[in-house]
Amino acid sequence: MSLVALLATIGAGIGLSAGLAFNLRLAAVLGSPLIATFVTFWVGAALLISLWALGLDGARPDTWPALWTLVGGLLGVTYVTLSLITGARLGAGASTVAVTLGQVVGAAIITGLGWLGQTAQPPTLAGILSAALLLGAVGLLAADRQRKQQ
Amino acid sequence: MIAESRRAPFLLLAVAAGTLLPMQFAVNSALAGELHSVTLTAGLSYLVGAVALGIVLALLRVRPNWTAAATAPRWVWLGGVVGSAYVVGSVVLTRLLGAALATTFVIAAQVLTALALDHFGALGLPRRRMNRTRTLAVLLVLAALALRLWGLA
Numbered sequence: 001m002s003l004v005a006l007l008a009t010i011g012a013g014i015g016l017s018a019g020l021a022f023n024l025r026l027a028a029v030l031g032s033p034l035i036a037t038f039v040t041f042w043v044g045a046a047l048l049i050s051l052w053a054l055g056l057d058g059a060r061p062d063t064w065p066a067l068w069t070l071v072g073g074l075l076g077v078t079y080v081t082l083s084l085i086t087g088a089r090l091g092a093g094a095s096t097v098a099v100t101l102g103q104v105v106g107a108a109i110i111t112g113l114g115w116l117g118q119t120a121q122p123p124t125l126a127g128i129l130s131a132a133l134l135l136g137a138v139g140l141l142a143a144d145r146q147r148k149q150q
Numbered sequence: 151m152i153a154e155s156r157r158a159p160f161l162l163l164a165v166a167a168g169t170l171l172p173m174q175f176a177v178n179s180a181l182a183g184e185l186h187s188v189t190l191t192a193g194l195s196y197l198v199g200a201v202a203l204g205i206v207l208a209l210l211r212v213r214p215n216w217t218a219a220a221t222a223p224r225w226v227w228l229g230g231v232v233g234s235a236y237v238v239g240s241v242v243l244t245r246l247l248g249a250a251l252a253t254t255f256v257i258a259a260q261v262l263t264a265l266a267l268d269h270f271g272a273l274g275l276p277r278r279r280m281n282r283t284r285t286l287a288v289l290l291v292l293a294a295l296a297l298r299l300w301g302l303a
Binding site for chain 2: 002004005007008009010011012013014015016017018019021022023024025026029030031032034035036037038039040041042043044045046047048049051052056057058059061063065066068069070071072073074075076077078079080081082083085086089090094095098099100101102103104105106107108109110111112115116117118119121123124125126127129130131133134136137138140141143144145
């Protein structure tokens, strides 16, 4: 595992978990989790496009990207909205475990079949076991959080 | 307690929502391949999402409580900064390793970070210290990573 991959993993993990905590606080203040997400998306867009404009990385693209590659943000918004709905109906614990199941199954299918520009890699036994262990960890954390709340 | 039959559609919906995340990894990774810049890729992804969410909010006529928001600590506005690390990190990882492995690593890092934030009660979260259940969760995450990195040798 390269240093870049390690840094990206740590950045993504902290970004996701800490970002969720920020969003919870902002949602409590603004009175709506969707508006909190709206603010978060604008702040992220402004920061990242500024960093790019300052020449932090990469060359200037000379052609327009294919339209389908631009829908990542739409998937993100749909995810946030659906997870808010299911979280409200199922409770955060069950919803998180179900979302994680979707994540690992979706990832295995997309990579297994080489969809959306991915290089096809058939799932391995080690990969499936690894996904099951992760689900177990997420389930334990969710169960422990709920027990303490009662 | 909600009847199981009424929970089932929402469980399915939550699983479906989860599949959107690796799809987003793959789509953003394809965009980065075209733009040759992870910051522009992540920025555009956020921008498209922000515009779409603006339309949804307008349709739902959701109004924010800006007066209460003005009294909140300043740091609550910076979620987009840490969120940026997530989007950039996920794009870099997916380009390096593919969506399947990237998803495993991100879930693992997310669980470990959540346990650490809980333990210290950071960012306004209620303090929940490490205990036997949580230690077991750490061990499962480490075992999952070891399996992915070194396989079933």
